[in-house]
Amino acid sequence: MALKARHKRFILIGIGLGLIGLAAMLILNAFQSNMVFFYTPTQVAQGEVPKNTGFRIGGLVEEKSFKRGEDGLSVRFIITDTAKTVPVIYKGVLPDLFKEGKGVVAQGKLGEDGTFTASEVLAKHDENYMPPEAAEALKRAQTQSNTVVMPK
Amino acid sequence: MNNAWLTVLTRDLLQAYRRRSDIATTFFFFVIVSSLFPLGVGSDSAILSMIAPGVLWVAALLAGMISLSRLFATDFADGALEQMLLSPQPLALLVSAKILAHWLVCGLPVVLLAPIIGLQYALPNEAISTLVLSLLLGTPALSLIGAIGAALTLGARGSGLLVALLVLPLYIPVLIFGSLAVAASQHGMSPQAHLSLLAAISLLALVLAPLATAAALRISVE
Amino acid sequence: MSLKKIIFALGLIIALTAATLIFFTHGLNYIGVNVALLGLGAVLMRQSAYFSDNFYQHASPQSFYPTAGRMIPWFAWLAAVLVIYGLYISFAIAPTDFQQGEAYRIIFVHVPAAWMSMVIYLAMAFWAGVGLALNSKLSAMMAQALAPTGAIFTLLALVTGSLWGKPMWGTYWVWDARLTSELILLFLYLGFMALQASIDDPRKADRAGALLALVGAVNIPIIYFSVKWWNTLHQGSSINMGAAPKMAATMFEGMILMALAFWMYTIAVALIRVRCIILERERNAGWVKELSVKEIA
Amino acid sequence: MQWESWSAFFNMGGYAFYVWFSFGLTALCVVWEVIALRKRSSEALRLTRLLSQND
Structure with a gap:
């Protein structure tokens, strides 16, 4: 079967894109399941x-x-x-x-x-950096009203 | 599907058959390295089965790597590589045939041998089947990524060591997911997530590595 | 250069900087904006003076050598001023942290070094790619000039990070995703330099190195997003665009100043190194000989 | 100002080793790189001159 070079290239590109799509699906599948540094x-x-x-x-x-x-x-x-x-x-x-x-x-x-x-x-530790006074103030604000959302 | 592709594949396989001692080197390297560990670490089967996933994967990785520098060197020496560059077929396609041949010669034997070595390390049966599966999914990525390094260092000074420096960092994700998969099934967890990541890496490498290798070959041979 | 071209060049620089900043601060959340900015950058690149009609003239080592020489003192002085101001903010103004005490002050070298290690790799891959695509000698030289500085910053990020980890986490090193991928980044820099050093033909070395840099560039997003993908010991990033930084303002200021200082330093050092590379490689060119005669006189 | 005395500043709340090691090493790397580059450029210029004089 003699395919034109152009057609062959299209087929190859199609196969390549399909494989990349498959790889993306596998990666998404992996991150749905449990892969962790530590257990809770x-x-x-x-x-x-x-x-x-x-x-x-x-x-x-x-x-x-x-x-x-x-x-x-x-x-x-x-x-x-x-x-x-x-x-x-x-x-x-x-x-x-x-x-x-x-x-x-x-x-x-x-x-x-x-x-x-x-x-x-x-x-x-978390990614919060602040002076002790600010941390103290935040804590007080939180105990006064539970509606204040503290960064975790 | 493609005559030139099949020609390159059979030619490489035939060459490998004629130089059986080269294949044997890879094969025995894997066997010897993985047999040396129990001698160095001690014969405590608890320790052995704990280190088995990592040791077997590192041994497989190094065994595949020592044969890389030969991947394009002989073709470069006898002029076959230049013919391939000039051929009307896409170079990446021909390169993929050579990589497949390399995997059949250096990757597949390691996969087939792994269960026996796994028994030496007192691995449970499920772990051994995961080991074989992980090697089957992961070793193609090793051959594919390694080909880029082999093509880049073609004609460079001290290329053997250089290949290791270029390729080993890129191998690390494969090593991590491969050994984690075996460790997971060893401890009663599902290795499915790690195995599907290994497959994803191999698929991505299958698409991208032949292209990169072809570009590298054009740079090295000009 | 006409006014139109200057505007194009400025637009190019702003578009690319904005794209890089958004990528590093907000990751994939704004991928659409990022792609649009990069596309805009590419369009401007085609239009701007440096990359169209006059590209080869401006990008020749001969005309760049004196330009770089004029630029170096500016960036060097800027780096010096910024580092002095940055250190002043970091040590005299920024307050003690509520949970880490004074040890957190390592952040003022660690985070800028870690940022630079990634930014320099991206810049290196960018110049390498331009060198490969347009076959321009100077771009490849730029990539080569950036690599050693990038390797130094990667090493610094690793060492200062482990010096920070010991008192805070309780260990110098953990094999978590972020630390491991930063280590791989160091190996990639070393591999790039080793590959260039071991190929004798400089043009071939340029192109082989460029390909390796582009292949390795796949690693950079893995480093950056590993913190989010794997739940690891390393904390998340404190700075996100759109949200207030999770840091006191003066701490943030010190960190940004130090990062800018490192950036200016990198540009100055890379320009000095590119001048060395030009001299070493173009030794036999007529203009280099003329230049050296002129400098003696 | 954050510090009551110079000794408090150098002590860094007990973390002197970690903080000063980090900053010292960074300074060392920068100084080393600049010196190495100066050497390299003067060497490159010297060789270029040598070559042009031989013509």
């Missing part, structure tokens, strides 16, 4: 986490959950995503930004009893 406590509760291996768990440190052990080194706290919680045990130095109510990512293993034994704890 809700996912832990629903068992959507890797089994028999370490993983990262992320969320906020629950207010008033932080306790230091008798040895002065090990710490216990609870990670929450405001729906579910996971208790965490950790032995080692905490980053400076580690605070109750702030973001945290812990690497470690989930025990049989549902306690997460962390080998590394990292602080996750």
Whole structure:
């Protein structure tokens, strides 16, 4: 079958565009499913986490959950995503930004009893930068009226 | 569909058959590198199965890379490349035949061998099937992207090391998604997202890499 | 040059700068606006003096060499003034951060360096592409002159980032998407420079390097959007067009001043380097010999 | 002004190492690049002169 060169080029371009479209579909499909740097406590509760291996768990440190052990080194706290919680045990130095109510990512293993034994704890901070007075003012404004939307 | 395309493909395959020792190099490189790790790390099967996805993917990646510098070098030396540049057929099309030949010779054997190596690393069955699938979807991208690097360094000084410097950074996404897919199925998660990203990378490379390789060849041979 | 041509050239510069700014501040949200601006830029490029009838005359190394020489002091002084003012704002005026204390001041070098590492790569790929498409020597030389500075800024972004990460996140390095892709960017710069260095014929080296730069340009959006695609440790960007910056005004000011200072510095350094490259490559041209004789006298 | 004394300024709220290392390294890179470029241009000019004198 003798095709004209021009027709052949059109066919090739068509195939190329089709393949690119297919690739775009596959990428969209991938981002619909679960691909994350860390898992949330809700996912832990629903068992959507890797089994028999370490993983990262992320969320906020629950207010008033932080306790230091008798040895002065090990710490216990609870990670929450405001729906579910996971208790965490950790032995080692905490980053400076580690605070109750702030973001945290812990690497470690989930025990049989549902306690997460962390080998590394990292602080996750947000993209807000402001002087302490401004942060204080924002906080006050928020407690006065809950209608004020704070940047997360 | 296209005679010139088939000619290039069969010619490359025939050449590879005549120089079987070259194929064997790739093959044994993969086997030896992946067998060295247990000797260096220890025979603890828990550790081995933990590092298996990464190690096997890195070994496959390096095995595919060491044969890249030969992809266009022989054709360049015997003048066949110049004929291809002058031929009325689109160069990108002919280049795609050469890349397919490279994958059949260097990529496919690694895919077929992977289950055996996976057993050595105490991988569970589902993980082994994911490993094979991920290599099947990912290694074409390695050959395609590698061809750009091989064409760019044709005739450059110290091209072996240069190919590594140019190509390895571009390989990283393939490596990441490939090993994550295996790790996911190892730990009872679905590898589907990673596998579809691998397929997407291969498809994009299939469209763009032959064009870029053809342009690079025109620059290198003039 | 006629007034019409000057207006075209200015319009071109404004359109391309606006497109780049929108891309970096708002990402894909305004892709339509961005494409339109780039299209406008391309149309103006065809019209403007530099890229139509007089392109080859203006773009010859011979006429650019003295022009670059005249431009360098301007950009160098501008960089010096901006960096002094920027450092003053960053250290004396900008307040302490409410959660990171003084450590956040690393932002004043880290973010500008990270921006420059990406902007320089885009500029490099742009000049490389122009060099490849129009076969102009000077564009390829510009691309070559930008690469080392880009590599330095990429390295600085990585090192200052890890020095910031240690006290704040608790680690010098994590393999998250953004850090990893910035590392890949460094490798791409090094690969570009190594490829150019290892091809003896300079014209061939130009074109091979240009192709590599364009292939690698695919990586830049991956770096920028990785933060949004993957949920990672690295925080989102503080500055988005259309929304107020999530920073105190003086902090924002310091960061922008430092970024502008880095930008001016980059232009000055790239111009000095392009002059070196012109001298090294055109050594045997008559005008270079005349010039050197003139400079001795 | 943000600082009560020079020592407070240099201490950077306890983050002196990280902050000054970052800024110092940046300054070092810039100075190094400028010096290297000066060398390169004077070398290029010198060689060009040498070539033109040989004619």
